[in-house]
Amino acid sequence: MKNPLLFLFFGTIALSSAHITLAQFPGAPGGGQQPPAAIPGTSTDNSPRGNAKLTGVVVDSATNKPVEFASIALVDPTTKKPIDGTVADDQGRFTLTKLPQGDFQVLISFVGYRNRTLSSVKLDRRGDVNLGQVKLAADIRTLKEVEVVGQASIVEEKVDRIVYNADKDITNKGGDAADVMRKVPLLTVDLDGNVSLRGSQNVQVLINNKPSTIVASSVADALKQIPADMIKTVEVITSPSAKYDAEGSAGIINIVTKKNTLQGFTLNLDTGVGNRGANLGLNGNLRTGKMGFSLSGFGRANYNVRGQFENTQRVGTAFTEQSANTLNRGMFGQYTLGWDYDISKTSAITASLRYGTRNNIVDQTNFLTKSTGPYFPVYNLRDVLTKDLSGTVDANLDYTKTYKPQHEFSVSAQYSRNNRNNDFTADILNYSDRASIIARQQNLNESYNQETTIKADYQTPIGKNQLVEFGGKGIFRQVESAFGYKFAAGNGPLETDPNRPANTLNYDQNIAAGYLSYTLSTKNKYTIKAGARYEYTTIRAFYKLSQPGELGGGAGEDLGIPNYGNLVPSINISKTLKGGRTVKLAYNRRLQRPGLRFLNPNANAANPTNITQGNPLLMPELTDNVELGTSAYVKSVYVNTTLFYRRTNNSITSVRDTITNSTGEVTNPSLPRPIRTFFLNIGREEAVGANIFGNATLFSKWQIGGGVDVFYAILTNNSPNPAYQASNSGWVVSGRLFTNLTLKNGWGVSGFSFIRGREVQLQGYQGGFAFYSLGVKKDFKDKRGSIGIAGENFFNHPFRIRSETQTPLLSQSSLTSLYNAGVRVNFSYRLGKLSFDQPQRQRGRNNENDLKDEGSDSGGGQPQGGGNAPAGGAPGGSRRPR
Secondary structure (H helix, E strand, O other), X not given: XXXXXXXXXXXXXXXXXXXXXXXXXXXXXXXXXXXXXXXXXXXXXXXXXXXXXEEEEEEEOOOOOXXXXXXXXXXXXXXXXXXXXXXXXXXXXXXXXXXXXEEEEEXXXXXXXXXXXXXXXXXXXXXXXXXXXXXXXXXXXXXXXXXXXXXXXXXXXXXXXXXXXXXXXXXXXXXXXXXXXXXXXXXXXXXXXXXXXXXXXXXXXXXXXXXXXXXXXXXXXXXXXXXHHHEEEEEEEOOOOOOOOOEOOOEEEEEEEOOOOOEEEEEEEEEEEEOOEEEEEEEEEEEEOOEEEEEEEEEEEEEEEEEEEEEEEEXXXXXXXXXXXXXXXXXXXXXXXXXXXXXXXXXXXXXXXXXXXXXEEEEEEEEEEEEOOOOOOEXXXXXXXXXXXXXXXXXXXXXXXXXXXXXXXXXXXXXXXXXXXXXXXXXXXXXXXXXXXEEEEEXXXXXXXXXXXXXXXXXXXXXOOEEEEEEEEEEEEEEEEEEEEEEEEOOOOOEEOOOOOOEEEEEEEEEEEEEEEEEEEOOOOEEEEXXXXXXXXXXXXXXXXXXXXXXXXXXXXXXOOOOEEEEEEEEEEEEEOHHHOEEXXXXXXXXXXXXXXXXXXXXXXXXXXXXXXXXXXXXXXXXXXXXXXXXXXXXXXXXXXXXXXXXXXXXXXXXXXXXXXXXXXXXXXXXXXXXXXXXXXXXXXXXXXXXXXXXXXXXXXXXXXXXXXXXXXXXXXXXXXOOOOOEEXXXXXXXXXXXXXXXXXXXXXXXXXXXXXXXXXXXXEEOOEEEEEEEEEEEOOOOOEEEEEEEEOOOOOOEEEEEEEEOOOEEEEEEEEEXXXXXXEEEEEEEEEEEOXXXXXXXXXXXXXXXXXXXXXXXXXXXXXXXXXXXXXXXXXXXXXX
16 A cells, blocks of 8 residues: 555545435434434533523513523433533523523522522424523522522533633733643643643643644643633543544643634733733624634733752763853734634534744853863853744634534644744853853754644434444644754854754654544443544654755655554543442553654754753654542532553653763763763653542632642663663652632632642652742623732742752752742723624534643753753753653
8 A cells, every 4th residue: 555644544534424424314323303312421512412592581570670690500300410501691691502402400590699490491403492581589598509509610520521710710810821731630830831741741732622833842832822811721631532632641631712602792901011021912703693703812021030040960070060040031922813604503614823923032141160170170151042933823624514412524624833943142251251252152943843634523323322433634744953053263253163064854744543432321320432543654754954044955864764553542431420429440542752852853052061962763652541530529529539550661761971072982081071861762651649639619709629649650761771771769749729719899819829849750850849829800890801910929039949860970960049929910801792692603623732842942952931941951951751
């Protein structure tokens, strides 16, 4: 077979089309006249459950005036649990759409009124149900009970995921996605903005169920481009089904942004200013009839982000000390144009175009290196300027056809490209006369990461308790990284360094995938979801000569990386017990392909004693995950506990050695030698642990919650070279606590804290760290805006972190000081008027992004976010890949 990629992908699409025809034919499976009941746990929040529509108006029984912002819940009369809900507008009107057919109860409530329950509300797919005026009677005695119904939890559990409701936490105002991620159960965000799930950075991060090359290049960079004010929820999926890409060893994180699908026109203004940053955001929406448009933009400036760094390292008998002051500043922004059209009540098409940009600049001044010499210490003083500039374009086109509940077909196409320049310039100064420049060095690294995706998905119910899903996908990636070096004696012009030739890595990766998933829901409340996904990957990688910063050109030396295929099974079993308690057992296999951070052969030497270089010959990691979880309500407190085990083979492990002369010999062991960090597939990682978290609503107005994550890590690199052999193990503990208090007259208070203890790494440890914040917000009377103030880390100035690295060849210790205490004032206001007449559309779902990227850069080795380590070296050197 000459092209297995196209054969597999288009074969799946053909199979999907044939199955659609069969499903529509009378008498075919799933083709009956009555739609089958929805299978619990098989639909995400974005999936349609039916075509029924429920409307009404809530009014005061005494005055007949509208009851503004009353809560409406559609309740299953058997389980007494709500299955959908909404909030009335300022005229008391409400609408619920895409509802299943059947008999339900409708619970309507608001502060200061008696609960009103409408029994035996019958919904079907043949028409809309209008409840007309629903009157609420005042009853101050039921105030407490009603407020509990109307207040949403910050953390919720769904059948296949944990959901953090970011829009309910006022301390998120003015921050970015990294600030939000720190508050999500099971997640940890380090000082550079890199995200870990249960101790592993091998996570698949999606934005509205879609990938982006900015995430593929660097998760930390992507989080800085997403403002916290635009995030509605963060979903953590620890055991994904076969429908999701196999990428992401630890699981999937889906960031869901706020979407406005209402009729009318609105313009939102969000702005804030603080001692370390400022932001400005505009969000406009226009919807008329079946068509909607949205245009949003957000910009953020960081300034006055200061830090310090101290580092000591010993190689043989040579000893080196380093110190530096850092100043981080930058501009970040993204702009999105969206369009959607409801072709009919059962089909819709959506499109979007997004551009994101980031300009991050780090100044490292008084970067002093003191090393042992033959007779006297040797001093090296330099100032380093690092510029990390990037722009990302994402274009999406999605079509969805819904035939009946749980029966739909969707096809999606996406194009994404990230262009990046990651450069540094070092001025080497005279130690005695710091105004005199001895020499200058420069490293230019221009790269792009491009991805084109097309996919088709089909699902259909079988009977009343089964669901079949299958689909295919093709991913076509092109990555290039062109790098070169320049040098100048004194303060003269920079010229090409003859001792370090320029080069370019061209890396093409194509993936063809197909999956099949089956779900069974039994009468005794078991839900079983099993499936398998097969992905075939072809790679063509080669070097080619180029000039510094020059992309393109002809082919060069082929690296001969072999193609490979992976079968990825998964199974999820859940059981609903009495009292709302659930028990879940899951197993899945995942893989993790190396991203540009690990592949890029550019040797970044901004810090001449700590050089980082990638390896384009890396192969993917393979991980097996098992988890057992249970959740229950203990009175008014919700508690979730999960035990998990994870084992990763062929792990991408950082290896640290020293650079010798051209013959591999050490000419003088008393002289300092640079430490080089590179990556190999020689590692094995295991982790066993537990996650416990809970939340509760107290006194109707006070939400409080938190959790503890603890696991025991076992790490080894299995290197056959005794000089590189390393292993380590130990406990890693982290915890979080949040609170949210609703007061009278539109006032609210929120607080958050997170702490992580010492983290075990393959060659040492990274010190613990903590974050905390407190915010106060006041809503305007008309609910059109708010003003608030929030502070963070205000008792720490600075916050210090110690880390150590130990190998048979070297030892290193570091101390990082973070001056991250901050305060900001936020203001938001909404113009325009909406009506709650939501269109009948279903957005396509493209659930994939899959490149492993350990650090916060794509090859420069520079820490982003804090900017508190010397160029080329994170605290303690290079972090262990997860």
